[in-house]
Amino acid sequence: MTTPIDLFASALHFHPGGDVRAAERQMTNGDSGAWQIAAFHVETDADVHADHWEMHPEADEAVCCLTGGVRLYLRPNRPGDGEEMVRMAAGTAVIVPRGRWHRLELDAPSDLMSITLRRGTRLENRTLTH
Numbered sequence: 001m002t003t004p005i006d007l008f009a010s011a012l013h014f015h016p017g018g019d020v021r022a023a024e025r026q027m028t029n030g031d032s033g034a035w036q037i038a039a040f041h042v043e044t045d046a047d048v049h050a051d052h053w054e055m056h057p058e059a060d061e062a063v064c065c066l067t068g069g070v071r072l073y074l075r076p077n078r079p080g081d082g083e084e085m086v087r088m089a090a091g092t093a094v095i096v097p098r099g100r101w102h103r104l105e106l107d108a109p110s111d112l113m114s115i116t117l118r119r120g121t122r123l124e125n126r127t128l129t130h
Contacts, residue, residue, distance in 0.1 A: 007113075011038035026118050035059070039066070039113045048104040048112070053124045055101045059117035063102075064093040068110025075101035 005012065011025040013034035025038045042048050053075055063072055065088040072094050074084040086094050087107070096102045103126065104112075 007037075007039040008041055011036045027121070027123075033117075033119065035115065035117050037113065037115045039111060041109070041111050042068075042106060043109045045105050048106060049123070050103055050105045051126050053101040053103050053126055055099060055122050055124075056096075056116050056118065057099050057120040057122070060098050061096045061102075061114060061116035062093050063088070063096060063104070064113040064115070065090055066111040066113055069107035070110055070112065071105045071107060072096070073103050073105070075103075 005022045010022045013021050013023045013032060013036055015021065015032065015034045021034075023034075023036075026036060040047070045051075048070070067090045069090065070088050072086045072088060074086075074096070076083060088094060090110075101124070
């Protein structure tokens with residue numbers, strides 16, 4: 001029987017070979033080799049871990065703003081350079097390159113979607129970096 005999947009409670013994992021399964025969200029180190037699509041309703045900067053940088057070493061990430069508005073920050077590649085900021089309105093997406101440290105801050109409560117291969121994902125406390 002086919003049943004709806006609540007994307008705000010689960011994630012979709014797209015496995016090598018073409019299988020798609022509903023699964024628990026993995027924020028770091030998914031070892032299955034599956035791409036994850038997950039949706040999030042966020043109200044505050046704490047909901048998007050604005051105090052942490054995130055990086056996916058094995059794949060690009062599509063960060064999608066479905067409703068609301070967010071700012072995506074890319075950590076500088078060179079010391080002394082400033083963060084790059086991209087403002088995202090509802091209905092927009094940004095592709096974060098593989099291996100690029102990034103973080104989010106909210107302009108308003110938002111619904112977001114993330115699509116990436118989470119294997120090897122790393123988080124760093126923002127206060128300990130650049």
